[in-house]
Structures are given as C-alpha cells and as structure tokens.
Amino acid sequence: ISSKCYRDSRLFSMLYSYLIKKCSKSLRTNIDCYLALNNFAASVLINAGFPKNKIKVRGNSLPDVDKTERADGQHYLFIGRISQEKGLENAIKAFVELPKCDFVIAGTGPLCEELQEKYKDYRNIKFVGFTDGETKQKLFMHAKAVIIPSIWYETSSMVTIEAFRCGIPVISNAWGAIDGIATNNVNALLAGTESDTEQERIENIINAVKTFENDEAFRIRLADNARKTFLEEMETEKSIANLINIYKELIK
Secondary structure, three states: OOOOOOOOOHHHHHHHHHHHHHHHHHHHHOOOOEEEOOHHHHHHHHHOOOOHHHEEEOOOOEOOOOOOOOOOOOEEEEEOOOOHHHOHHHHHHHHHOOOOOOEEEEOOOOOHHHHHHHOOOOOOEEEEEOOOHHHHHHHHHOEEEEEEOOOOOOOOOHHHHHHHHOOOOEEEEOOOHHHHHOOEOOOEEEEOOOOOOHHHHHHHHHHHHHHHHHOHHHHHHHHHHHHHHHHHHHEHHHHHHHHHHHHHHHOO
C-alpha cells in the first residue's frame, strides 16, 4: 500500500489488498489451476500459500514475424519505460565507461528528460524516443545485445522474448523472472544478486559488454541460441499447444 503498487494510488492499493485478503480462501480452494508466466512467478505463488500441484507454467509468447536475416551488431539496446524501477541509469553509467560502444535507448517515461540532459555530452549514448513497428524491429535486428537492467522484479519480460525472436541475446540480472526466461552463457549473460550495490550492477553490465566485445564468436553463438529458444519455447503456436495440453489435463 505504501508503495502505491496498484494504479500508483494508496487508496486503490488498499482496496485491492483488501479484496485479495477477503477472497484468499476462495482463491486457494475453488480454482482448479493457476497459470504462472514462468518458474519464478510459480515460486512466488507457492511461497504465498497457493497449492503447488495446481500451478502450471505457461509463458508469454509472440508470433514469429521475423523473416529478415540478423544484421551485424551495431549497438547495444535498451527498450522500454524510462523509469526508476527499470534501472536504466545503471546501464548508462556502464556505457559512460565504454565510450567505444554505442548504447541506444528507445522509450519514454518520467526520467527521460532528466537522463537526456544529464548525459547529453556522451556521443555513444543515444536517446531515440518511443519506437514501434518497422523502426523498433530494425533497432532489435542491428543490436549486439539487449540490456535489461531492472532493479525491481520483472513479471515476464516481453522485451526478452522480442530480442530472442530476432536472435539477439540479453544482458541482465541473474535473479527474478528473467533468470527463468533466459539462461546464462546459453542465450544471455546474467550476473548479480538482488543485494548487489549500484556499483556492482554497473560493473556487471561493463563486464558483460566487454565479454561480447572481446569474443564475437561467443556472442553469435548466444544469438543463435536465443533464436532457437524463441522457436522452441516462445513462439505463439507452441504456446497455444502448451495451453491446450493444460486444459486437457484439467478436464480428464
């Protein structure tokens, strides 16, 4: 409630919390199945007292519309809401220390103007505003990696799925939902813990970028694995088939 988690309002958060508590017994006993977006979300439900045997994992998905060959990597990419919980400034500070690496920031949000002004003199850090459609797709296709520096839990990172669809690896934290979607040294570079200091988070990003810069073959291998992960686990038809199987089990 104090953090105004629902609609950025203490009043709405209090009402929502009350409804959850009031209905908690019914939620636990009268529902046959709970769908969690990933293993991390499933563990949160289990820790909250929901029966483990009723929880099934079915992640988010996207249709495979990528018919273009992945371009040579030109930049590192952040795409999303520019707000405190996304941890963007940690990534920017990392690229201040990496002046030969271009960092493209796509999105808008409450911290956008402040960060643009603060880092306007760094030529390798570029704010391009909100993007969608073909422009957004090109940003992904030309990326060496997508940076996801969130300092709060991601529920299920759609940006990771979009990156994998384009065959682009991610650089992110080794905790929360992303750790259940991406796999370190397979399709991503993941590092750190929840308790890391700001400086440690910055250094994790620096080290990951240097790893890719120093070993192009390794980065390409992770990129190929990212595309494979999407096709095997995140493509819409596969996700629908997974959901149908869950329904079939429930109606046996």
